[in-house]
Amino acid sequence: MSKFVAALPMYDWPEMRGEVDAQWVPLRDAFRQRGIDAPERMARSNRDLPPVPGGIRDGARKLIAPDPATLPPDEFDFHQLWLSPALLFGQTCWGPMELGLARHVQVVAQPSYDAIEGGQGELYSSALVMFSDGGPSVASPADGKAAIPLDLIRGKRFVFNNPDSMSGVLGLTRDLEALGEGLDIFGSRSESGGHRSSIVAVADGKADIAAIDCQSWALAQRFEPAARGVKVVGWTARRKGLPFITARTTPMDVVASMREAIAGLGLEGSVAEQPFVERVG
Structure with a gap:
């Protein structure tokens, strides 16, 4: 079982679960082909987050979030997901990023909104x-x-x-x-x-x-x-649209490999500061 967590919660409506799962499969497989221990399935509740005894701490050992094991298991605290040291691949909003989350995560890629009215590229x-x-x-x-x-x-x-x-x-x-x-x-x-x-x-x-x-x-x-x-x-x-992120502690070689995997999928767009397509149908 993978020690990492992945989730795409921002547009994971109940009716979209099958499509979101289908989006994860090629990503997961491309990550694994590059030696990344990507999880089989995405997290969708607090119970899917690995416990962190004593709570989640930043680089200065300051407590920034409680142990996920202490939260209601059937709920899904997005901030808890974003701050998890086990986060391999997730999605957030630039609002939380500007309000402090950016100190604790790394941006992997930007989605493309070309296929949606109101969007253009990233x-x-x-x-x-x-x-x-x-x-x-x-x-x-x-x-x-x-x-x-x-x-x-x-x-x-x-x-x-x-x-x-x-x-x-x-x-x-x-x-x-x-x-x-x-x-x-x-x-x-x-x-x-x-x-x-x-x-x-x-x-x-x-x-x-x-x-x-x-x-x-x-x-x-x-x-x-x-x-x-x-x-x-x-x-x-x-x-700028909702970025795909990983934990601040994710090694740079793993981040680079994820960006290569995304680019290698043959989808429109690129990585880091460039768009990556998330299809909506």
């Missing part, structure tokens, strides 16, 4: 969704610049997935600031816990507007019935 954006009045949705701007309908959203109830999410709140905040506004443009703000939950909240009338990253929006249009009750009224600016 860049992605968020769709601003509101309750549908039957009118058409706003298309993603070809130039990738923000398209924020200030008069439409002023005073509305804003719902976001998590406070450290680049796609759900931080990117929108920066776009608003560039327009001389801020989050106080909204009448209220609330946290939903996930992009899918934000879409449902808007469709159910519990909130008026949400920022949904373009890949999650694409998934919602496939799998979430509530998506039919909302429409896109604007877009945030494109910015």
